[in-house]
Amino acid sequence: MTRVKHDLILRIIKTLDAVLITVPFALCWYLYYTKHIASPFYAKGDYLVVALFFVLFIIFGRVYDAFLMSMQRISEIVYAQFLAAAVSDFIMYIVIWLLSKHLPNILPGVAALIGQVILAAVWAYNANHAYFKIFPPxxxxxxxxxxxxxxxxxxxxxxxxxxxxxxxxxxxxxxxxxxxxxxxxxxxxxxxxxxxxxxxxxxxxxxxxxxxxxPRIGDTIMSGAYPMHMFHLPMLKVGRYHPQPEYLFIKRLLDIVISAVALVVLSPIFLITAISIKATDHGPVFYKQIRLTKDGKEFGILKFRSMRVDAEKDGVARLSSGDHDDRITPVGKVIRACRIDELPQLVNILKGELSIVGPRPERPEIAAQYCGEMPEFSLRLQAKAGLTGYAQIYGKYNTTPYDKLVMDLMYIAHPSIVEDLKIMFATVKILFMPESIEGISEGQTTAMSGENN
The missing domain is CATH 3.40.50.2300 (Response regulator)
Structure with missing residues (x-):
């Protein structure tokens, strides 16, 4: 089978999925919401609303890799489809709210989401089996x-x-x-x-x-090259991370707005977590640790304390060994699993010490160790550090430093608000995926070890 025919069949199957997921929303819209909005639409307006959901689902489906029927387990496909549908439904609920005189009933939307998950499961199972039946290895x-x-x-x-x-x-x-x-x-x-x-x-x-x-480190740097012509010759201009001022302004504005809103919305979780930590061993609620950000500048990153107070009593900085680390408290295991321990970093973002998206900040002592093994590790410091990043989305908890560096440099090579938003939305996907924090197996260690350029 030719590659063109292969791609055409895949596109048809994926389009069918988007149509199926749109059906519950369309029924919800036509049977309920059209009768309760301020100014009921005529046919063309209704078509536009349904088409908007269709487009949103495709966009977020790509963000969450919801269409990779041959690359993921069926359960992973359904989970990704659920996230794409849920985000699309939420955005459409906001749109319907803006069209209504009052806050619309959310229950029809919930019913639509349930129908979407059922259809997603049916599609994922059949699409996965059909793919391997149609296309041999x-x-x-x-x-x-x-x-x-x-x-x-x-x-x-x-x-x-x-x-x-x-x-x-x-x-x-x-x-x-x-x-x-x-x-x-x-x-x-x-x-x-x-x-x-x-x-x-x-x-x-x-x-x-x-x-x-x-890719190797040199490949990621070259991927951000600017194509141009000089001396009647094609040229690729390569330089240090230097994004446009408009990008930096919008990125900082998003940091301020999102972190401020999140601090208000998540304040009940902050309170419950603080009480739980204090009640466990009567130690401090927060833990401050020196980290590195842009150009090697140091700042104190703020976290909910998840380890014993004397976790580093010898003064030696060491990475956590994961869930089996005996320094982690009972409450710490819970807040780490849900990433709640990271939430105080919203304060760092509001202060401008951290960004929502960027390379994760490393401790100076550990960064020095990495730089001793691979001097290119300092290239991560071209951009401001972030709460989440490319390496956190596509890597695992113990992905090797070399591979994390390559991922971070891929992000740095292409500064874009669209990419930042994509990473923000994709972060939601890994919050409940234990695979994103598990260690590297023996087979992975061999395949993903670092190398010199």
Whole structure:
């Protein structure tokens, strides 16, 4: 089957999903809300409202990866679809509120959401099974140099039904005989130096072989290059992180508005958490720790205390070992699992010490250790640190420092309000996903270890 036909079938299946999820909202709108808004619409207005929901669901479906029927478990697809539908329904509820004389009844909207979740589950199950019935596993090659174990990750994440690894070879072996790639439809390149990678990549493009490349630090820096012409030659201008003033202004405005509103809305959670921490061991409620932000500037990050008061009595800074760390208090385990321990950082955001989105701030002592192993780690300090970030959304709690650095540099290379908003919304997805905080397994450690450039 050609790649064009493959993509067309996928687009049809995904569009069918968006239509199915729109149906409960449309019924809710036509059967209830049209009769209770201030100025009932005629047909065209009704069509526009339903179309708005359709578009919103597609947008947030992409944010939450709700359409990846072949890349995720069915439960993950349903969860992502639920989030996309819930956010879209909420926005439409606000729109309906603005059109009404009073706060509209939310129950019809809740009923629509329940119907959407049921349809999402039906679609996810059938789409997932239909995909693997229509499309056989792709013959796949894994070409590696420093980083090994990609074939183990394919199996670990349940993607062996999509990618059937028929060839594993080193970059040197592949370059010596590029014809070994003939017959495969997908290639994964892992930890290959730029010269060797480019030779293989050009061969793959020439022969219409889909290619996945794990980027290196230099790749992420180059991805933010500005294309231009000079001396009648094509040029790529590369420089330090220097976003437009308008971007920085809007980003700071969003930080102030969102953090202020969140502090007010979440104040009951603050109160309950503070009482629980105090009642557990009578120690301080908050914990202040020195972290690094833009250009290496130090600031005191504020958190709810989740560990014993004497957690670092020897004065040595050390990372948490996860849920099994015996320094974590009973209340600490709960607030860490729900990310509540991070909420006081809204104060840091309001003060301008932190942003909502940006590379996570690291402790000076630990940052110094990382810089000793890979000097490029300091490149994270080009941008203001954030409460959430690219590495937090797409990485895991113990993702290696090298890979977190690459993710952060991918964010820094493309400053955008749209990207910031996407990360904010995507953060909601990981709040209730234990996979986002679990440690790296033995197989992942091999495949995702750092390397020198």
């Amino acid at each position: 792709q013959a796949t090659a894994v070409i590696y140099d420093i980083r090994q174990g990609m074939e183990k990750l394919i199996g670990k994440y349940g993607l062996d039904d999509k990618y059937k690894v028929v060839l594993t070879a080193t970059a040197d072996e592949c370059i010596a005989n590029l014809a070994m790639l003939d017959g495969v439809s997908t290639v994964f390149m892992s930890g290959i130096h730029s010269h060797d990678r480019n030779v293989i990549l050009k061969y793959c493009v020439e022969n219409n072989i889909g290619t996945f490349v794990i």
